[in-house]
Amino acid sequence: MSAFRQTQRRKSLFVVFEGGYHGRSVYTSQFSASHRYRALIGDWRVPVIRLPYPDWEQSKFKDSRTYYNYCLDTVNRLTTSEVGGIVTRNGDPDIAAFMFEPLLNAGGIVKPDKKYLEKLVKIFRKLKALIIVDEVFCGFFRTGKMFGFQHYDFIPDIVVMSKAITNGISPLSCVWAKNPLLSYNNFPPGTHSATFINNPLALSAADTVLDRFEHWKDRDSDIKKLENSLNQIFTIIKERSKLVKSTFALGGVGRLLLRGNFAGKVLDIARTIAYKKPVEGYHGIILASTGMASNVVALNPPLNLTEKEKSIMGKLLISAFAKADKMFL
Ligand SMILES: Cc1ncc(COP(=O)(O)O)c(C=O)c1O
Structure with missing residues (x-):
């Protein structure tokens, strides 16, 4: 934020997506969609505009094109007229940044339409x-490419990364920016410093993780195989379960969109589904639901699952939905 404050000094507005999640720290919580992230920290009234939720499947529109055209009309109105109000202060654009996830994580595993995002x-x-671009979730091959933005045709000005860079061993985040955003003048030594940052453990974990990705021989095809396995499992579940409205998988991330807000209950079932009769030693499977999207069950398995592990995952997931269907329908 400091790097970018230098160049955008007199601008105030931030544009994000409805359903976007950018963290729960003091400043980033202001950009995250849900009020729950500001509950403890408070609302600082940072001027934020939230663009329409980029998930047509959860809209009332019958097809994606009509929905995105509608969203685009909204964005055009916001950005070209005084009614929209984004263009302020003597008519100059007052927008400091458009910040987004290439695929919404906490907002319910939503991949914005390619044309829509590129147009925005x-x-x-x-x-x-x-x-x-907030690559904290998508970065480092979660969506099959090194960065999520590589599914689209643009180069961002700033890329924020974290999570997988240390594979969860130790917290670390980093920022890449186009020149001269992080140049000496804009970002002199000492601009970003705190007692526990840059610790050697996190940096060496990141070094190792990057090495592993680089030397993973069949990385791209292995992640593609994982995507295919997720799709195969999802197809079976969708055929059998009335709870599931649609499914989606990309690289190592998947979502099951439910017909109601019962993801939390499905998660509970999944965790203990094989408690009495373990599948190859596994008693259950841990799934994700962010609470913010309580009609979405999300899967973010390790990218290097073996075939055997994928098959166990499939069995556990399929039986969890079979049980959920019996309980909720
Ligand atoms: C897209 C995205 N941005 C930022 C973050 C960082 O969030 P936090 O402040 O909760 O660590 C996360 C964590 O899940 C995330 O998914």
Whole structure:
């Protein structure tokens, strides 16, 4: 944030997606969609505009194109007219940054439409906003590519990374930015410093993780196989379960969109589904639901699951949904 404050000094507005999640620390919580992230820290009234939720499956529209055209109309109204209010202060664009996840994580595993996102980037670039991509969840091959933004046709100005860079061993985050955003003048030594950052354990974990990714011989095809396995499991579940409305998988991330807000209950069932009769020694499976999207069951398995582990995952997931169907329908 400091790097970018230097260049966007007189601008105030941030543009994010409805359903976006950018953290729960003091400043980033202001950009996250849900009030729960500001509950303890408070609302600082940082000016934030939230663009329409980029998930047509959860809209009332019958097809994606009509929905995205509708969303685009909304964005055009926001950015081109005084009614929209984004263009303020003597008519100059007042937008500091358009910040987004290439695939919404906590918002319910939503991949924005390619054309829609690329168009938005063009609109906000034209308005001289910085394009910030939050790769904290997507970065390092979660969606099959090194970065989530590589599914689209643009280069961001700032990329924020964390999570998988140390494979969860130790917390670490890092920021890449186009020149001169992080140049000596904009970001002199000491700008970003605190007692426990840059610790050697985190840095050596990151070094190892990056090495592993680089030397993983069949990395891309292995992650593609994982995506295929998720899709195969999802197809079976969708055929059998009335709870499931649609499914989606990309690289090592998947979602099951439910017909109601009972993801939490499905998670509970899944955790102990094989308690009495373990499947190859496994008593259950841990799934994710963010609470923010309580109609979505999310899967983020390790990217290097073996075939055997994938098969166990499938069996546990299929039986969890079979039980959930019996209990809730
Ligand atoms: C997209 C995204 N941004 C940022 C974060 C960092 O969040 P936190 O402040 O809770 O560590 C996360 C964590 O899940 C995330 O998924």
